Amino acid sequence: MSGFFIVLFSIIFFSGCSHHQDGFSSLDDGASYKIINSADNCVPGRLIVRLSDNVSSFPEIGDLPIELSVKRLFPYNHKREHISQAQGLDKWYVVTFSQDEDLLFVANRIAEHHDVAIVEFDEIVTQDEYLSVQAPGPKSAGISRNDIDEYPFDDPELPYQWHYMNDGSLSEQSVAGADINLFPAWEYCTGDPRVIVAVIDDGLMYTHEDLAENMWVNQAEASGTSGVDDDGNGYVDDIYGYNFYDDSGVITWNKPYDIGHGTHVAGTIAAVNNNGKCVSGIAGGSGNGDGCKLMSCQIFSEQNSAAASSIAQALKYAADNGAVIANNSWNLNPNVASSDSYYESNYSSYKQAIDYFYQYASLEGVIDGGIVVFAAGNEGSPTPAYPGAYYSTICVTAMAPDFTAATYTNYGDGSNICAPGGQLTYGTIMGVSSTSIGQWGYDYMQGTSMAAPHVSGCAALGISYALQNGYSFTASEFKNLLLTSVHDINRYQKGFKQEFDFVSGTYVDIPLEPYQGKLGAGYIDAHLLLMQIQGTPCLYFQTGEYVYLSLDEYFGGGSSELSYLSAEISSADMSALGIESAPVLVDGKLKIKCSKAGRGRIKVTAIVGGTALGGDDKGGMEVAREFEMVVRKNVAENGGWL
Numbered sequence: 001m002s003g004f005f006i007v008l009f010s011i012i013f014f015s016g017c018s019h020h021q022d023g024f025s026s027l028d029d030g031a032s033y034k035i036i037n038s039a040d041n042c043v044p045g046r047l048i049v050r051l052s053d054n055v056s057s058f059p060e061i062g063d064l065p066i067e068l069s070v071k072r073l074f075p076y077n078h079k080r081e082h083i084s085q086a087q088g089l090d091k092w093y094v095v096t097f098s099q100d101e102d103l104l105f106v107a108n109r110i111a112e113h114h115d116v117a118i119v120e121f122d123e124i125v126t127q128d129e130y131l132s133v134q135a136p137g138p139k140s141a142g143i144s145r146n147d148i149d150e151y152p153f154d155d156p157e158l159p160y161q162w163h164y165m166n167d168g169s170l171s172e173q174s175v176a177g178a179d180i181n182l183f184p185a186w187e188y189c190t191g192d193p194r195v196i197v198a199v200i201d202d203g204l205m206y207t208h209e210d211l212a213e214n215m216w217v218n219q220a221e222a223s224g225t226s227g228v229d230d231d232g233n234g235y236v237d238d239i240y241g242y243n244f245y246d247d248s249g250v251i252t253w254n255k256p257y258d259i260g261h262g263t264h265v266a267g268t269i270a271a272v273n274n275n276g277k278c279v280s281g282i283a284g285g286s287g288n289g290d291g292c293k294l295m296s297c298q299i300f301s302e303q304n305s306a307a308a309s310s311i312a313q314a315l316k317y318a319a320d321n322g323a324v325i326a327n328n329s330w331n332l333n334p335n336v337a338s339s340d341s342y343y344e345s346n347y348s349s350y351k352q353a354i355d356y357f358y359q360y361a362s363l364e365g366v367i368d369g370g371i372v373v374f375a376a377g378n379e380g381s382p383t384p385a386y387p388g389a390y391y392s393t394i395c396v397t398a399m400a401p402d403f404t405a406a407t408y409t410n411y412g413d414g415s416n417i418c419a420p421g422g423q424l425t426y427g428t429i430m431g432v433s434s435t436s437i438g439q440w441g442y443d444y445m446q447g448t449s450m451a452a453p454h455v456s457g458c459a460a461l462g463i464s465y466a467l468q469n470g471y472s473f474t475a476s477e478f479k480n481l482l483l484t485s486v487h488d489i490n491r492y493q494k495g496f497k498q499e500f501d502f503v504s505g506t507y508v509d510i511p512l513e514p515y516q517g518k519l520g521a522g523y524i525d526a527h528l529l530l531m532q533i534q535g536t537p538c539l540y541f542q543t544g545e546y547v548y549l550s551l552d553e554y555f556g557g558g559s560s561e562l563s564y565l566s567a568e569i570s571s572a573d574m575s576a577l578g579i580e581s582a583p584v585l586v587d588g589k590l591k592i593k594c595s596k597a598g599r600g601r602i603k604v605t606a607i608v609g610g611t612a613l614g615g616d617d618k619g620g621m622e623v624a625r626e627f628e629m630v631v632r633k634n635v636a637e638n639g640g641w642l
Helices: 080-085 103-111 182-186 261-270 309-320 342-344 349-362 448-469 475-484 526-534 571-576
Strands: 003-010 043-053 068-071 094-097 118-134 195-201 241-244 293-300 325-328 371-375 394-399 415-420 432-435 442-445 496-501 508-512 539-544 545-548 562-568 584-586 589-593 596-606 621-632
Touching: 043 103, 043 309, 043 349, 080 182, 080 342, 080 371, 080 584, 103 118, 118 309, 118 349, 182 526, 195 261, 195 309, 195 448, 241 309, 261 442, 261 448, 293 309, 293 596, 309 325, 309 349, 325 448, 342 349, 371 448, 371 475, 394 448, 432 448, 448 475, 448 526, 448 584, 475 526, 526 539, 539 545, 562 584, 571 596, 589 596
Parallel strands: 195 293, 195 325, 241 293, 325 371, 371 394, 394 415, 539 621
Antiparallel strands: 003 118, 043 094, 043 118, 068 094, 432 442, 496 508, 545 589, 562 596, 584 589, 596 621
């Protein structure tokens, strides 16, 4: 048996960043307003400096009796330099000096210079251990998924990835429908290698048997000369991405205290499908080399902290090198930033990098701009953490396998959408199963860190589908599609849920009402996203029961203004869904019974604006709409997934 860690991200506060030296004193000379953040939690001996717009190079800082090393925060990239200059990103510099120097003194002295616009302390985001549990080995769970006849792919762990398709059989606490409804989506699309997702995290295990085929590879560097920036993007030997923690092209995941957090996140997004190994990924392809690509942007190592400067570099690097989605399963402490305006004022450098990704990451002809996804945080706070709560990012809260809020999730204003994050107190297998650096190649984790890649994976799947079918969107339009491809989660946040308290060793009642309206728009549905991209509304059914559905809302009027003519389903779809008799329209409602799970199409024709067609008589216009029918075997007692 091997252990794994569930990861919580927060700010760690360091003392000693403003250590006074003999002969130095902090200054208050009127330039301190240029210093936008605190020195309490920062990298010693390093500052981030933005020059004024009319300055082309870093100035000489007179009367400062220390040696400074200066370099651009965002390196010169010959293909994108014009964009960097237009956005002022060429004005940002990293200034380093001895860690023994008084940081605040140096910041004030640099701020005095008239060519300096902003001075930032290089704040630190830390990766903390939250919980350690044991994961079951292969086939050791002893539980079979009896209610799903066939699985789309042969990956052995797929039957245990309830977060993709939950039939309620894996645990007493597991409820049918608490998933992202992935299997019907896979019938339309499984990914596309032209879509690149940047995983901004610790290093990805790019040799992993279930990830290697879907790793992004910088071919210019892979076939180039070691130690040379072969493609001129400002980074040397960046074959699978870049290690911003070590400032190296060597991605690491096997140092003594590495936990494989990024590797786990990456597997949910795009582990290779249908290869008979480990797990399935949301946008991992069909086993024919057609999965989305994963770019490793390493900002953590050995559970150590990441600097704001590295985060900013990673976001811009991802955008400049082809990524259209940036997954960030980390965050600041929820008490650090309280509003968008505070965040914008105090986190200027990587706030600007987030904006850069949102505006300039793109896939030509498909999406103009990029999608930035963040975890809400695992402190159980009624305030989601920044940068996730920032208005241009998508902030993801976590759902347990029974539709309730995961007890660790942050929630509240700024939360945008909910996705499965797992609940290990329901049993280890109720965590999220994905790729790992451990002996079996997969393990179970929980957290908003696990929820976020479900949204990133769905986004990758949606962009792949748009690419393959000729649809195009702005980043804002696609984000709107994501946030409306959801089902209601608020109705499940009622009463109490029992949760095991490891401190007391007993079960406690957790009230659910505080989560109502605070988890985002709803829980994401991958299939619904694809249907929204193609403009097809969805109708949802449970097997074995007659369903009566009003279709008035889809025709733009009430029943008094509609007269239904016909409902047509192909014989193939009738057979696939176990429909024995043709659907009928009764009192303006569609009556239908399906005996098999699956998906199909139905075409409904109505007269809008009367009871008869116009012509000789006063009447209406014939309108036909096609619907996607989605049939599941199991739903929750209170309606569940339906």
